[in-house]
Structure formats: C-alpha cells, structure tokens
C-alpha cells in the first residue's frame with residue numbers, strides 16, 4: 001500500500017523576545033484531540049506547494065506565499081498495524097505570512113515556544129523529528145509506530161542528499 005501524500009508547515013514568529021511555532025488542536029478527523037502541525041493531504045493533481053498554501057489558509061486563515069516556504073525535509077509515518085494510515089509528509093518552515101491565526105472547523109491554532117513544545121499532547125513521534133527541524137536540522141525521517149498506533153517503535157534520520165558528514169570534513173587527500 002502506498003503512503004498518502006500530506007504536507008505540513010510550521011510557521012515561526014518572535015513574540016515578546018521568544019521564538020514561537022504555530023501548532024493546532026485537531027478538532028475533527030484523523031488525530032482529533034491531539035496538538036498537530038498545520039497541513040493535510042495533497043489532493044490528486046495538486047502540487048505540494050499549492051497544497052500547503054491551501055491547507056494553511058483553510059485551517060488558520062493565514063496567507064503564505066510559495067516563495068516564503070523553507071523546505072525542511074520529509075517524514076514517513078508508518079503504521080504497520082494500520083497500513084491504510086501510512087502517510088508521507090513534506091515539511092516546510094515559514095517565517096513570513098500575512099494575517100492572524102484564526103480557529104477553523106478543523107483546527108484551533110496555538111502558538112507555542114519553540115523550546116517548550118506540548119509533547120504530551122502531540123503524536124509521540126513528533127518529539128523525534130519536530131525539534132530537530134525547528135533547530136535547523138534537515139533531512140528525512142522514517143518513524144514506525146508500534147501496534148498500538150501511538151508509541152514509537154523506531155525512528156531513523158537520513159541527512160539530505162549532498163550533506164557532508166561532519167567527521168569527513170577536511171579529510172580530502
């Protein structure tokens with residue numbers, strides 16, 4: 001079974017001297033009750049960039065422009081006990097956007113300090129990849145959930161193509 005393509009965008013702002021990220025309480029559907037990233041499914045025939053701009057607008061009323069999206073990487077969410085839930089998400093950060101975050105039918109947006117994320121209320125796997133993306137790390141994560149579809153069985157990070165491992169820098173002959 002192929003993973004459903006989804007996309008997430010983490011808007012960032014500095015507020016009263018602290019860096020904050022926009023998350024949201026999911027009110028309906030998949031992951032309802034959890035604090036999640038803003039985003040959702042890429043529709044058939046839609047580009048990932050068009051999808052994230054649409055999802056951000058639908059869920060928060062914020063307006064983002066394609067040129068302001070910062071590509072961060074990808075996460076594959078793998079649910080071996082529920083393969084129909086498998087998703088593959090493209091992740092963006094965004095520091096430039098217009099408007100104020102407004103609650104929608106699907107999401108109640110919440111700004112959180114980047115250094116104090118509400119992990120107890122998020123998918124357990126988020127602690128494996130979200131702080132890394134927010135601290136500037138890039139690349140691809142593959143998280144595999146246990147049969148409870150909640151706890152994390154494994155999490156693997158692959159650096160972006162072209163990244164030079166730190167321990168090989170300056171080692172050329």
Ligand SMILES: Nc1[nH]c(=O)nc2c1ncn2[C@H]1C[C@H](O)[C@@H](COP(=O)(O)OP(=O)(O)OP(=O)(O)O)O1
Nearest residue numbers: 006007029030031039040041077087089123125126
């Ligand atoms: N293990 C996981 N950890 C996580 O942090 N987010 C996950 C996750 N598995 C899925 N997600 C996210 C990715 C995606 O944004 C969301 C599921 O998408 P939704 O069902 O909310 O899609 P849509 O907003 O497109 O809603 P629909 O309009 O109903 O399709 O859940």
